[in-house]
Amino acid sequence: MDLFSFAKNIGEKLFGSDDTDAAEKIKAHILEDNPGVSNLEVKFADGCATLSGDCENQAAKEKTVLLAGNVKNVEKVEGDALTLPAEAAVEEVEYYEIQKGDTLWKVASQFYGDGNKYTAIFEANREVIKDPDLIYPGQKIRIPK
Template sequence: MGLFSFAKSIGKKLGFGDDEEPQVEALKKELDSHGLGTEGVEIEVVGNKAVLKGKVADQATLEKAIIAIGNTQGVESVETAVAVEAEADKAEKEPVLYTVKKGDNLWKIAEAQYGKGKGPKHELIFEANRPMLTHPDKIYPGQVLRIPLLEG
């Protein structure tokens, strides 16, 4: 179980106002629209916090669900109570998340997260955030991205 913070006023607008509590139906529709395999995830809203409950197949799906919901206007935090079914992922790991700053691009983020000379690893970051990211150049300040661990 974890609690992840997001910028309430930044992200995809789903039709409810800035001062309104996020709507469960709109958040679930947004999550399902990405085709992540989150059919077993339920969403509860408490104030500006979205609580995810249920089951997912693997850790990557859990992390993508967190950022898909968190990068929505009106959502200030995401709390997880989601079980990971994959045997290797039984112990839920703390996701590595990065908040985009002004002037960032995926290359700079890869070098900051993985080390100097690792800019070409930006493709891993892009792929780890698909389908929420549709183009590597379309990131914005305040957006939260999932940073996958490097293998080996």
Template sequence: MGFFDFVKDAGRKLGIGSDAPTPDDLRAEVTKLGFEAKDFTVDVKDDTVTVSGTAPSQEQREKIVLALGNVHGVAKVEDRLTVSQADAPAAATPAATNAAPESRFYTVKKGDSLSKIAKELYGDPNKYPAIFEANRPMLEDPDKIYPGQMLRIP
């Protein structure tokens, strides 16, 4: 997936008293949210997080990247995650083994709500639950989003 840019001063603070999250803080955040990846590693250099390993699905891959990037003090996430081939259909061609397409991403602006984003992107504000579900468990309430937060858009 490459590099993703985030708003460094947005997001939840992890750890105690520091703006810079540690690799242990970030791994704990991913685990707390229930995401798993084989051979999962997280490295931090300045405000850039590099993540690698094998995610069980494209959705989990994207959610891991967002969980790491939507942390206060993180400006970039370098995604070196791959998607497990174990769940690919037996008759899949090599080009089709990462079956699920990548999602679009949206950075929340001041005044946004999930219904406003759904109206802008889908033409229907009542489609906000699709955005909410695509961002669970990072979002616990559809009314609690903040400027600078990056969301998955299915």
């Protein structure tokens, strides 16, 4: 998963640019709708959130990274220290950055050729997208194959 880049000035505002509790606020944000991570630790410095912990599966790891990255003032997320069980299945996914004018219907049409499959995208991002009608430009989501 390496290092993910995000738009620094876009996303949910949890803290100011000089907030000393930024790491704790990011951690609380992730655990609010826990995607399947335990023993989560977050460090934050110079716009980079570094995450560690134990993830139930690949999707949990990806959602944890996306939850951290879709926060205002976070421009990079380092998720290499998020571990997976040895027997974890590998799911092929793509990542997509929401563009101005996008809807999940439009994104589903683009990736699946059928707008009705927007629910698959919503379900794959349930912790990241709270309401399928409330997505915003710059938000990153996962698109299962």
